[in-house]
Amino acid sequence: MSEGENSDITPKNVPLDSVANSTSKKLARQLDFNAFGGAPVTAPLPEQQQPPPTLPPLPAAKLGKPESPKSKSRSNFETKDATPKKQKQCNCKHSRCLKLYCECFASGIYCDGCNCVNCFNNVDNEAARREAVEATLERNPNAFRPKIASSPHGREEVLILGKHNKGCHCKKSGCLKKYCECFQANILCSENCKCMDCKNFEGSEERQALFHGDQNNNMAYIQQAANAAITGAIGSSGYSSPPVSRKRKGSELWPSIKDPSVSKLGQQANPIRGPAAPSSSMSPVPVARVGPATVGPSKFMYRSLLADIIQPQHLKELCSILVLVSGQATKTLTEQKNLKDKHAEDQTETSLASSNQEQLPNQKEANVEKAMADDCSSATQTDKTSPENSSSDGADVPKGRPMSPGTLALMCDEQDTMFMNAAPSIGSMAHACNTSSQLPYGQGAKEIYAEQERIVLTKFRDFLNRVITMGEINETKCSSLARSELEIQKDPIINSTERASTEAAHQQGVGATSNGAANVVGNTTTSTSLFPCSLVSERASTEAAHQQGVGATSNGAANVVGNTTTSTSLVPSSLVSEKWEIKPKVEQ
DNA sequence: GAGTTTGAAACT
DNA sequence: CAGTTTCAAACTC
Numbered sequence: 001m002s003e004g005e006n007s008d009i010t011p012k013n014v015p016l017d018s019v020a021n022s023t024s025k026k027l028a029r030q031l032d033f034n035a036f037g038g039a040p041v042t043a044p045l046p047e048q049q050q051p052p053p054t055l056p057p058l059p060a061a062k063l064g065k066p067e068s069p070k071s072k073s074r075s076n077f078e079t080k081d082a083t084p085k086k087q088k089q090c091n092c093k094h095s096r097c098l099k100l101y102c103e104c105f106a107s108g109i110y111c112d113g114c115n116c117v118n119c120f121n122n123v124d125n126e127a128a129r130r131e132a133v134e135a136t137l138e139r140n141p142n143a144f145r146p147k148i149a150s151s152p153h154g155r156e157e158v159l160i161l162g163k164h165n166k167g168c169h170c171k172k173s174g175c176l177k178k179y180c181e182c183f184q185a186n187i188l189c190s191e192n193c194k195c196m197d198c199k200n201f202e203g204s205e206e207r208q209a210l211f212h213g214d215q216n217n218n219m220a221y222i223q224q225a226a227n228a229a230i231t232g233a234i235g236s237s238g239y240s241s242p243p244v245s246r247k248r249k250g251s252e253l254w255p256s257i258k259d260p261s262v263s264k265l266g267q268q269a270n271p272i273r274g275p276a277a278p279s280s281s282m283s284p285v286p287v288a289r290v291g292p293a294t295v296g297p298s299k300f301m302y303r304s305l306l307a308d309i310i311q312p313q314h315l316k317e318l319c320s321i322l323v324l325v326s327g328q329a330t331k332t333l334t335e336q337k338n339l340k341d342k343h344a345e346d347q348t349e350t351s352l353a354s355s356n357q358e359q360l361p362n363q364k365e366a367n368v369e370k371a372m373a374d375d376c377s378s379a380t381q382t383d384k385t386s387p388e389n390s391s392s393d394g395a396d397v398p399k400g401r402p403m404s405p406g407t408l409a410l411m412c413d414e415q416d417t418m419f420m421n422a423a424p425s426i427g428s429m430a431h432a433c434n435t436s437s438q439l440p441y442g443q444g445a446k447e448i449y450a451e452q453e454r455i456v457l458t459k460f461r462d463f464l465n466r467v468i469t470m471g472e473i474n475e476t477k478c479s480s481l482a483r484s485e486l487e488i489q490k491d492p493i494i495n496s497t498e499r500a501s502t503e504a505a506h507q508q509g510v511g512a513t514s515n516g517a518a519n520v521v522g523n524t525t526t527s528t529s530l531f532p533c534s535l536v537s538e539r540a541s542t543e544a545a546h547q548q549g550v551g552a553t554s555n556g557a558a559n560v561v562g563n564t565t566t567s568t569s570l571v572p573s574s575l576v577s578e579k580w581e582i583k584p585k586v587e588q
Numbered sequence: 589g590a591g592t593t594t595g596a597a598a599c600t
Numbered sequence: 601c602a603g604t605t606t607c608a609a610a611c612t613c
Contacts, residue, residue: 091608091609092608093608094608095608099598099607101607101608102607102608136597143597169596173594179593179595179596179610179611184610590612591613592611592613594608594610595609596607596608597606597607598604598607599606
């Protein structure tokens with residue numbers, strides 16, 4: 001009876017027609033906290049920012065009400081199939097669902113199918129609702145922001161480690177019941193908490209007992225964690241959906257590999273606080289690491305071996321490079337053709353042409369790569385020339401000469417930012433392309449099409465092969481990683497740096513030794529480069545060295561540099577940099 | 589399902 | 601800002 005009932009206080013000042021098309025009161029999110037990219041929700045969705053009346057239904061999984069852990073209503077998450085079934089339904093009676101008491105409201109979504117009484121948290125009472133939002137924000141500007149600080153912004157990674165921003169204040173629950181927001185969010189209590197008798201810390205016997213106690217229950221939690229990970233319950237700001245931690249179950253089933261030195265510190269105030277806090281509070285094992293070999297004993301869930309290998313930007317970059325290669329092929333072929341024509345003009349026009357033509361394919365690819373290597377090796381020149389030519393990069397090729405449909409398709413998304421970022425040498429290549437003669441349509445174009453496609457497809461095939469290789473490497477490394485993690489767990493002496501590199505490698509699914517970067521090299525030697533070496537190497541050396549942070553000793557950098565000289569790279573440049581990136585853990 | 593406990597949110 | 605009240609979820613029986 002929630003929605004309908006609105007009479008008493010606020011009139012339905014929102015005309016129904018304004019929401020008419022709103023397919024329904026499909027649970028929709030009024031406050032899209034994530035849309036702000038983590039920015040503070042400083043305004044209660046002023047009119048203009050307010051989602052259109054037709055609030056898009058939230059994906060079930062991301063619905064604000066993450067889950068209703070309500071034991072009775074375990075409905076939200078069917079643990080059997082790991083599919084979030086439906087949003088949680090609140091039962092508010094006195095708050096009109098316009099206070100943070102209401103989970104729906106707190107989550108920034110409309111009540112939909114709830115069991116609330118006198119609900120105003122619906123489109124029919126938008127005005128009242130908005131007012132309430134404003135009031136709430138006035139009281140606490142962060143009211144609708146995630147309570148759990150999590151992974152860095154901007155990344156979609158599945159890091160669910162977190163820390164309650166405000167911390168809990170539990171007194172009696174030991175922070176081991178869902179009364180505790182930290183526990184409910186599946187995070188450890190942190191130094192932010194002011195709880196008493198906290199048992200929700202790393203190494204807590206009670207906590208471990210809880211997780212190890214009932215196997216079924218445990219599995220349910222694992223499943224929930226899986227759900228959280230799969231459904232993206234971990235947004236850029238921690239929770240993608242509900243700002244209120246209440247519903248989320250997430251990550252923490254993973255009794256980490258964390259700092260064994262943080263043991264039970266006592267039963268008094270939050271033991272997490274103090275010096276040990278950082279390591280302990282920050283150490284929760286990211287769900288990202290739930291790979292078979294990555295989690296603690298008895299707690300793991302399936303994770304694709306290819307997970308994290310390919311990121312969206314990698315695909316873009318791949319496309320960029322394919323375009324680049326294609327353009328280069330065009331250029332080379334064109335030049336050759338021109339040369340040939342010229343030659344033919346000057347002399348006889350017979351056999352020479354055909355023989356030239358025949359040798360094109362192979363020779364050309366070699367030329368392409370060579371040319372690109374040259375381009376890349378002279379980056380400074382590229383920089384100088386690129387500005388004026390930036391408008392005529394590979395994407396512009398069609399202007400002067402046709403590109404194959406396949407290439408064009410690849411370029412569809414390319415031309416803006418990514419393109420220029422992806423390949424520093426594009427400018428020079430473009431320059432070369434630009435200066436090359438116009439390609440006559442017809443026979444020449446056909447040949448170029450064919451060649452472009454051949455090269456592009458070849459590169460793409462190589463890329464796929466490399467992905468497969470990565471998967472295989474991950475597979476083989478996982479087991480050893482598991483072993484090493486266990487050893488680390490047992491050996492408190494292993495320093496954090498070492499552990500960090502191990503874990504970083506772990507996340508990458510790459511072999512874990514004390515030198516994560518060394519693994520990169522180890523891997524790289526197993527395969528050849530997908531893209532022109534210089535292209536890969538130059539960026540890889542920079543990015544990898546840069547991103548390895550603390551874990552990247554000169555050793556790591558040297559290894560990457562090794563890539564350049566050996567022109568081996570397991571993956572395209574971006575993949576190199578991204579995949580071997582060492583995450584925050586290392587930085588700390 | 590009713591009643592109790594709990595802790596966050598709201599209020600003073 | 602501390603103390604109190606209100607509230608709804610979590611929990612128990």
